[in-house]
Amino acid sequence: MTPSQSRPAHNVWSGVLFGVGLIAFVDEAVFHQLLHWHHFYDRGTPAAGLISDGIFHAFSWFATIAGLFLFADLRRRGALRLRRWIGGVLTGAGAFQLYDGIVHHKWMGIHQIRYVDDLLPYDLTWNISAAVILVIGIVLVVVTRPSRAAVRERA
Template identity: 35%
Template sequence: MGKVTRHQGALLSAGVLLGTGLGGFVDGILLHQLLQWHSMLSSRLPPTDLVSMKINMFWDGLFHAFTWVMTVLGVALLWRAGQRPEVPWSTRTFVGALAIGWGAFNVVEGLIDHQFLGVHHVHPGEGQLAWDVAFLVFGALLVGAGRALVRAGREDSVPRGAAPPGRS
């Protein structure tokens, strides 16, 4: 049996998109809805009356629609990757890609929404900069841990349909 080429890319793409969507859902569900620390536009349009609350809710809905689309695309890519025999099914690679996606979401969303546009902050009020920086640091740590897991996962498993190491 000839050597089968391994392709991590399909699993990585799926995991990064799923991580982006899932990280966005954690942000939206935990920080926007359960803790009610902020809404998408709460720094620009404080939700102090029904109209401003409805506008913030609409933008939160667009945010959740984005995270849902990322999750659906990630599931579709994961499904396709699972049908390809040359894609190694590696837990470390997949979990690493999820962490990269979630971390990248935090870094991009934190820089754009919290710092550049200032449309909202993680926890507005006293110490809001510390919360915003912690959000960015958490995202960067997720990306770093994810990259380490992906690197470690390069050696994890033989592509499905190939002979295990030492057998031919």
């Protein structure tokens, strides 16, 4: 395999995009639509909340499709490294969920996970699960990176 066929970074970025799109889709479908816990933007009218959900949903699909296009290209080139790609998926999903929990929920306050008196159990569950997913993803990405010797051999 030539160095151009290996594409270790493309495996990660394809996975990250897919992971961001996947977790955003799950968030939107489960917490916004099925459970009605919140909208993407809850600081305005219900109509603004629905519009923000639609934009958020479109974003999730753009990220998912972009990740899958890169995935298809990796498969076509014979450069797909599934464990590395899964590491990227988990890294993207965990990073997005942690960003959502810290930046959107706490720093910007555009919505909460759920509107109840005691948010702490929800915040802890959301952010700790995000951190666990992120750490597992990063570990997979690190352990599947090509060794320097393998890179020199291919060159």
